[in-house]
Amino acid sequence: MKEKEIRLAHGGGGQLTNELIHQVILPALGGGQDPKRLSDSATVAWPDQPAGGGKVVFTTDSFVVWPLEFPGADIGKLAVCGTLNDLAVSGAHPAAMSMALVLEEGLSIELLARVLASAGKEALQAGVRILTGDTKVVERRGEPGLVINTTGLGYPMPRAKLGFDRLEEGDRVLLSGPLGQHGLAVMIRRKGLSIASTLQSDCANLQPLAAELVSKLGPAVKWMRDPTRGGLAATLAELSDATGRSIEIAQQAMPVDPAALSAAEFLGLDLLSVANEGKLVAVVKAEASAQAVKILRQFPIARQAADIGQIGPVGELPLVEMLTRAGGRRIVQMPYGEELPRIC
Amino acid sequence: MKEKEIRLAHGGGGQLTNELIHQVILPALGGGQDPKRLSDSATVAWPDQPAGGGKVVFTTDSFVVWPLEFPGADIGKLAVCGTLNDLAVSGAHPAAMSMALVLEEGLSIELLARVLASAGKEALQAGVRILTGDTKVVERRGEPGLVINTTGLGYPMPRAKLGFDRLEEGDRVLLSGPLGQHGLAVMIRRKGLSIASTLQSDCANLQPLAAELVSKLGPAVKWMRDPTRGGLAATLAELSDATGRSIEIAQQAMPVDPAALSAAEFLGLDLLSVANEGKLVAVVKAEASAQAVKILRQFPIARQAADIGQIGPVGELPLVEMLTRAGGRRIVQMPYGEELPRIC
Numbered sequence: 001m002k003e004k005e006i007r008l009a010h011g012g013g014g015q016l017t018n019e020l021i022h023q024v025i026l027p028a029l030g031g032g033q034d035p036k037r038l039s040d041s042a043t044v045a046w047p048d049q050p051a052g053g054g055k056v057v058f059t060t061d062s063f064v065v066w067p068l069e070f071p072g073a074d075i076g077k078l079a080v081c082g083t084l085n086d087l088a089v090s091g092a093h094p095a096a097m098s099m100a101l102v103l104e105e106g107l108s109i110e111l112l113a114r115v116l117a118s119a120g121k122e123a124l125q126a127g128v129r130i131l132t133g134d135t136k137v138v139e140r141r142g143e144p145g146l147v148i149n150t151t152g153l154g155y156p157m158p159r160a161k162l163g164f165d166r167l168e169e170g171d172r173v174l175l176s177g178p179l180g181q182h183g184l185a186v187m188i189r190r191k192g193l194s195i196a197s198t199l200q201s202d203c204a205n206l207q208p209l210a211a212e213l214v215s216k217l218g219p220a221v222k223w224m225r226d227p228t229r230g231g232l233a234a235t236l237a238e239l240s241d242a243t244g245r246s247i248e249i250a251q252q253a254m255p256v257d258p259a260a261l262s263a264a265e266f267l268g269l270d271l272l273s274v275a276n277e278g279k280l281v282a283v284v285k286a287e288a289s290a291q292a293v294k295i296l297r298q299f300p301i302a303r304q305a306a307d308i309g310q311i312g313p314v315g316e317l318p319l320v321e322m323l324t325r326a327g328g329r330r331i332v333q334m335p336y337g338e339e340l341p342r343i344c
Numbered sequence: 345m346k347e348k349e350i351r352l353a354h355g356g357g358g359q360l361t362n363e364l365i366h367q368v369i370l371p372a373l374g375g376g377q378d379p380k381r382l383s384d385s386a387t388v389a390w391p392d393q394p395a396g397g398g399k400v401v402f403t404t405d406s407f408v409v410w411p412l413e414f415p416g417a418d419i420g421k422l423a424v425c426g427t428l429n430d431l432a433v434s435g436a437h438p439a440a441m442s443m444a445l446v447l448e449e450g451l452s453i454e455l456l457a458r459v460l461a462s463a464g465k466e467a468l469q470a471g472v473r474i475l476t477g478d479t480k481v482v483e484r485r486g487e488p489g490l491v492i493n494t495t496g497l498g499y500p501m502p503r504a505k506l507g508f509d510r511l512e513e514g515d516r517v518l519l520s521g522p523l524g525q526h527g528l529a530v531m532i533r534r535k536g537l538s539i540a541s542t543l544q545s546d547c548a549n550l551q552p553l554a555a556e557l558v559s560k561l562g563p564a565v566k567w568m569r570d571p572t573r574g575g576l577a578a579t580l581a582e583l584s585d586a587t588g589r590s591i592e593i594a595q596q597a598m599p600v601d602p603a604a605l606s607a608a609e610f611l612g613l614d615l616l617s618v619a620n621e622g623k624l625v626a627v628v629k630a631e632a633s634a635q636a637v638k639i640l641r642q643f644p645i646a647r648q649a650a651d652i653g654q655i656g657p658v659g660e661l662p663l664v665e666m667l668t669r670a671g672g673r674r675i676v677q678m679p680y681g682e683e684l685p686r687i688c
Contacts, residue, residue: 013573
């Protein structure tokens with residue numbers, strides 16, 4: 001590309017759009033597409049095995065994180081992992097992904113290529129192809145940004161039997177690692193703070209963890225979720241709301257990243273409400289909890305996995321509560337609404 | 345909703361996000377979703393008939409049109425039709441759709457509800473459900489806008505056999521109606537011009553047209569496309585490039601909307617390069633052309649459908665040419681890149 005920056009004309013659907021797609025986007029994504037065969041759609045062959053046959057799992061997310069690169073990851077990796085993770089916690093293997101870009105005029109093409117290469121690498125590692133896409137350009141209105149939408153198709157994992165309606169009193173709540181790393185790493189980078197320099201986003205693909213849990217434990221795994229925006233607090237509040245059950249977690253049992261903890265303290269934030277992008281919350285039958293923790297700990301990103309609490313009875317006003325280290329009880333509420341946008 | 349405008353906190357993944365989703369977005373889309381069952385993904389039952397079995401057609405588009413409402417349509421209707429149309433020209437019936445919203449702080453919630461209701465109505469009419477979604481909020485940086493990504497899943501129409509590699513010399517090129525209405529209607533509204541007040545966007549769902557053509561004519565329909573950004577010029581240039589074949593169209597044969605023609609003249613634009621959002625280009629076997637035109641003309645949005653040209657031989661430097669009304673020949677080139685962004 002002669003140009004160093006995105007121009008409005010790159011979005012016009014003409015020669016410049018073609019150049020951008022063929023010289024920057026496709027090479028970065030590394031899909032090996034035949035440029036002549038690019039179309040407005042892709043056709044996905046669907047596995048014919050009884051488990052997946054007849055079902056398509058479908059998920060979408062738009063990523064608006066700012067800055068586009070941050071310690072530990074970038075918007076490209078995040079966009080691929082985010083959708084892989086939504087499939088994973090739905091008990092689905094990824095089959096195909098789409099990627100739609102909204103570029104702002106002035107965006108550095110080198111930066112664009114870098115974050116797309118990061119997306120392509122992540123997709124390749126996960127064995128999922130980015131099969132169809134779209135590129136739009138909007139006018140510059142500040143520091144030039146980028147929105148990436150990824151939509152994923154998956155087929156059900158053969159042994160998956162997930163649903164919040166399967167929860168029973170006594171089921172255990174597992175967490176795959178310490179909270180807050182993604183949200184805090186992004187905030188620190190955005191604010192230009194020099195504290196907690198070792199803190200990295202936990203952005204990661206949870207497919208291997210979810211697949212291994214489901215494949216080994218089958219229906220003993222009852223529900224999974226990745227606690228992104230709103231953090232673990234929002235995840236558990238939603239679960240309690242959907243099931244009408246109280247949930248109790250123990251602060252003592254929760255894995256901690258000291259860098260995230262000190263960053264949260266410095267910024268005055270509650271680790272329970274901060275976004276994560278590489279953590280799995282799973283509800284499993286009590287008898288399967290120890291084995292589930294063992295399975296999770298085999299993965300480097302889940303070395304600190306732990307059983308952090310349990311599902312309670314159905315009640316009229318079900319609460320999520322945390323037993324604090326000091327021996328008290330704290331009600332964990334659905335966060336009201338974070339004032340800091342563009343965290344994912 | 346108490347609030348009249350989107351706040352950053354509506355994007356935080358907490359209570360305010362929930363309120364927005366349950367009180368504004370879902371009611372407007374009219375999907376009748378069970379709010380307790382909302383999840384990060386949806387599962388789509390896949391038809392088991394031999395035609396569709398084993399194949400999923402997958403397409404994505406982000407819509408950034410500005411202004412959000414314009415004569416004849418709005419961003420909501422456009423986002424649903426755009427994806428229905430990409431499925432249609434791929435020879436696929438729609439099975440499910442996702443919708444991901446990126447809202448700007450300050451966006452009027454009433455306006456948001458209006459364009460989403462328009463999206464919901466269009467989806468309902470097309471018999472497709474919006475099954476999964478996402479909502480993000482970004483900071484205000486000017487007049488508050490909205491980006492909508494829609495991703496569609498479809499299954500192949502039983503008799504569809506489409507592909508540019510099926511084209512032969514002598515095949516006919518059909519166009520379902522006059523060019524330029526969408527792009528010009530948006531530009532006129534954006535520039536606040538009072539000319540050509542009768543001009544309306546042609547934004548429409550092309551599924552019924554494509555399905556009827558394919559169902560009646562089967563493999564005699566060889567290729568379809570909707571000429572959006574870059575207009576008919578980009579569509580035919582891409583087709584010529586992909587096939588290595590020259591293409592010849594006759595200006596005399598092309599349907600015309602006088603309001604679009606005068607608007608294009610006023611704005612100094614070439615109708616061939618302006619975006620359409622409700623037009624179908626189809627390549628059919630010569631013997632099927634008359635019947636195909638008749639089929640198309642049954643639909644109110646394609647009353648002016650016409651056979652406008654033909655596919656030529658394979659050549660080393662294949663050209664798209666238009667025989668002008670004056671009897672000359674004009675080379676139709678891939679537009680370089682429009683300077684006007686946010687047309688779709």
